Amino acid sequence: MMLAPATGLLGVFIVIPMLLTIWLSFQNWSTQTGFETATFVGVQNFIDIFANNSVGRDFKAALVNTAIYTVLSVLIILPLSVMLGLLVHQKIAPGGVFLRTVLFSTYMVPMIAVALVFSKLYSPTEGPLNQILGWVGIPPQTWLSAPQTALVSIVILNVWQQVGYFTVLAVAGLTQIPESLYEAAKIDGANPVQRFFSITLPMLSNTLLFSAVICIINAVQVFEPVALITQGGPVNATNVLTFHIRRVGIERAQGGLGSAMAVTLMLALVVAIALLFAFARSREMKNS
Amino acid sequence: MLFRASLGAIGTAAVLLSSTALVQAADVSFLTHWAPDTVAKLEAAAATYTAAHPDTKITVRAVPFGDLLTTLRTSGGGAGGATIAGIYDAWLPDLAKDQLVAPVPEAIAADVRANWPAGVIGAASIGGTLYGIPNEIDVYALNYNKKLFEEAGITEAPKTWDEFLAAAEKLTDKSKGQQGFGLINSWAAGVLHPFSSLLVSNGGDLVVDGKPTLDSEAAKQTFELYEKLIKSGYSDPAMATADANTTGPFLDSFVSGKTGMIIMANWWESALKAGMGDDFANVATAPIPVGPSGDTARSISYSWMTVVNAKASAEEQAAAWDFLNWLNGPESGPDGASAMGDILMSMGILPSRTSDGAAFAERLASDPFLKGYTDTLANAKPFPVVLGGQEFSESLQKTLEAIQFGQVSAADAAATAQADATEILERNAK
Structure with a gap:
């Protein structure tokens, strides 16, 4: 009885929209018309989004782009956040708190401001990044202007903005590690590298698992930099799933197809997170 | 005595409230992708119109071009969405199919047919029904x-x-x-x-x-x-x-x-x-x-036109068409031009109304940049x-x-x- 209000709210705002999206993924429906106009088409929408026509090619490309973006973001952000966390947490040199403030401030900058600045930084002819590279003899890079480099450029932007947040999480994890463990390891003659791999990393595993889950969810939901800077281009190189679903479901009003894409994205995310937990559990069992 | 005074006050308030309601009987919102300085010109034109039509309130809302269709698709098409929207002609078939845009009332449609080139009218029509008042051609x-x-x-x-x-x-x-x-x-x-x-x-x-x-x-x-x-x-x-x-x-x-x-x-x-x-x-x-x-x-x-939200109330639709008819008419702008034509010309855009072409003929001829475009109009093919x-x-x-x-x-x-x-x-x- 006491849980009824909370359960009711969950049902109205989370469960019902999810069930509605799943139901719509089996319908042919224009988002501009009422639900009563939806017509059942079975799994046709799912067949279409994996077909070898423009609908299928665009969706598969967006799925691959999202996967690449997510993997690169996680692989760069997590090690970097631990490294920066160690720098912030250490007490040998001063400035840790200042560094933490600077790092976290990037997370608080609104994406519109980040997008404006990075689109100018990345300008191939007049951008400061290419000018700086030119001073050290590196030829100008194409950044957002070529399909080979555009997605990586968006990943760099994401890393720049998110790494401060994950550094704070890493620091929180580091503060939980008892100092006595390091003292004991030092007495046993362990060097800093051995102490990192034998104490720090294992003790950070729960923090890193949480960080990985959040990082994956954030990366899969990437939308703003694509919508603000590249519009999915060039040649679909930065067309990620959330942006593509918006294009199909809202701009083109193809609600059934858009819902099928959203359901596939949700399933992919569930599978990715489940695999991550399974991997963490197997490691835990192996260690114990 | 106190009772009668209270009744009088309530009555006065009721009259004031009802007249206020009448003054703002139709709230018309205009969705566009124009830049702030052009929006200011549209707001000025709207202010001129509402000075003579105090029963209509017009507000202008601008979004970037890249978000215009999405805005129309999400909030723009609902009953609470924009009453008027400037749209690109290529979007019209889909918006008309989903019944988001209202047909032009016959009296105004007849005026449009008499004062715009046939090709531009065709781009604003689906199955012979006119859905918008054309304004620019590019x-x-x-x-x-x-x-x-x-x-x-x-x-x-x-x-x-x-x-x-x-x-x-x-x-x-x-x-x-x-x-x-x-x-x-x-x-x-x-x-x-x-x-x-x-x-x-x-x-x-x-x-x-x-x-x-x-x-x-x-x-x-x-x-x-x-x-x-x-x-x-x-x-x-x-x-x-x-x-x-x-x-x-x-x-x-x-x-x-x-x-x-x-x-x-x-x-x-x-x-x-x-x-x-x-x-x-x-x-x-x-x-x-x-x-x-x-x-x-x-x-x-290709052309642009202004359309009216089919889901807006009848009063709002009527007020919107009346405003658009005035805005695109020959009396709203300087020297026989429409106010819309004047706004468009400030951006280097060619107005599509025939009389605007005549009203701005000298200005178009004296601008070498624009002249290069007006010269190509005769042989242009409409984008499908x-x-x-x-x-x-x-x-x-x-x-x-x-x-x-x-x-x-x-x-x-x-x-x-x-x-x-x-x-x-x-x-x-x-």
């Missing part, structure tokens, strides 16, 4: 940098594709980071319209009788022209990124004298002036060069207005960008574009 032309032409020893604008390629070669200087011709990517209409203009100037079409013709000989030659520009290095795709807000390397490169030629619409004038300052005097306009299969210089044209137009545009954009980045050959691009367009148009027509 065509494409070759813009070139006279200073760069002079430095390269080119004496006149290219008239044919052979001359165009020869000029592009002379203008290309990699040591200066200078390209001969600027292609566009990352913006569907920006990619498609220059390609379509070259295609129609080569005697081809994008769509004929609702079916794509992207595998025609004329289309294949146009794809090959793009391939030549890229392979020969006359166009650098890294300098091609653009968006509808006229920002990005495409604009930067032309404005800073790193691009010799571009193909762009008349509304580009205000962005060029803002970016180039005094150097805008170096920009000249010429007709689109004629391809080997073409007979005369042509461009594509079909169901699924936006999806068709985005699909062809992707193929053209794939050529720019060397991912497909011209022959493969023509085949892919034709197959994709056929599937898209057939699916959307169902």
Whole structure:
């Protein structure tokens, strides 16, 4: 009885929209018309989004782009956040708190401001990044202007903005590690590298698992930099799933197809997170 | 006594409230993608109208062009959405199919038919029903940098594709980071319209009788022209990124004298002036060069119109049409022009009302940049207005960008574009 209000709210705002999206993924429906106009088409929408026509090619490309973006973001952000966390947490040199403030401030900058600045930084002819590279003899890079480099450029932007947040999480994890463990390891003659791999990393595993889950969810939901800077281009190189679903479901009003894409994205995310937990559990069992 | 006084006060308040309700009986909101200075002009025109029509309240809401269709699709089409919206003609078939836009009332439709060119009316109509009041028409032309032409020893604008390629070669200087011709990517209409203009100037079409013709000989030659520009290095795709807000390397490169030629619409004038300052005097306009299969210089044209939300209340719709009729009528602007025409001319955009053409004739003739566009109007071909137009545009954009980045050959691009367009148009027509 006491849980009824909370359960009711969950049902109205989370469960019902999810069930509605799943139901719509089996319908042919224009988002501009009422639900009563939806017509059942079975799994046709799912067949279409994996077909070898423009609908299928665009969706598969967006799925691959999202996967690449997510993997690169996680692989760069997590090690970097631990490294920066160690720098912030250490007490040998001063400035840790200042560094933490600077790092976290990037997370608080609104994406519109980040997008404006990075689109100018990345300008191939007049951008400061290419000018700086030119001073050290590196030829100008194409950044957002070529399909080979555009997605990586968006990943760099994401890393720049998110790494401060994950550094704070890493620091929180580091503060939980008892100092006595390091003292004991030092007495046993362990060097800093051995102490990192034998104490720090294992003790950070729960923090890193949480960080990985959040990082994956954030990366899969990437939308703003694509919508603000590249519009999915060039040649679909930065067309990620959330942006593509918006294009199909809202701009083109193809609600059934858009819902099928959203359901596939949700399933992919569930599978990715489940695999991550399974991997963490197997490691835990192996260690114990 | 106190009771009677209270009753009197309540009665007075009721009268005041009801009259207030009457004063703001119709709240009309106008959704546009115009820049703040142009929005201010529209607000000024709305203020003039509401001074004479105190029962109507008009507010203007602006969103970037890239978000206009999405806004219309999400909030714009509902009962609480914008009452009026300025739309691109290619969007009309889908919006009309979903019954988001209301037909023009017959009295106003008759006036539109009498005062606008038939081609523009056709672009604002579906199945013979007029859905919007047309206001602007846009065509494409070759813009070139006279200073760069002079430095390269080119004496006149290219008239044919052979001359165009020869000029592009002379203008290309990699040591200066200078390209001969600027292609566009990352913006569907920006990619498609220059390609379509070259295609129609080569005697081809994008769509004929609702079916794509992207595998025609004329289309294949146009794809090959793009391939030549890229392979020969006359166009650098890294300098091609653009968006509808006229920002990005495409604009930067032309404005800073790193691009010799571009193909762009008349509304580009205000962005060029803002970016180039005094150097805008170096920009000249010429007709689109004629391809080997073409007979005369042509461009594509497209139009914009103002539509009314079909889900708005009857009072709001009536007030919206009355305002639009006034805004586009010959008494709202200076010297027989419409207020809408005056606003459009401030951006370098050609108004489509016939009497506006006459009212602004002197101004158009004295502006060499715009004159280059008005001269091409007679031979312009309308951009196809079909169901699924936006999806068709985005699909062809992707193929053209794939050529720019060397991912497909011209022959493969023509085949892919034709197959994709056929599937898209057939699916959307169902």
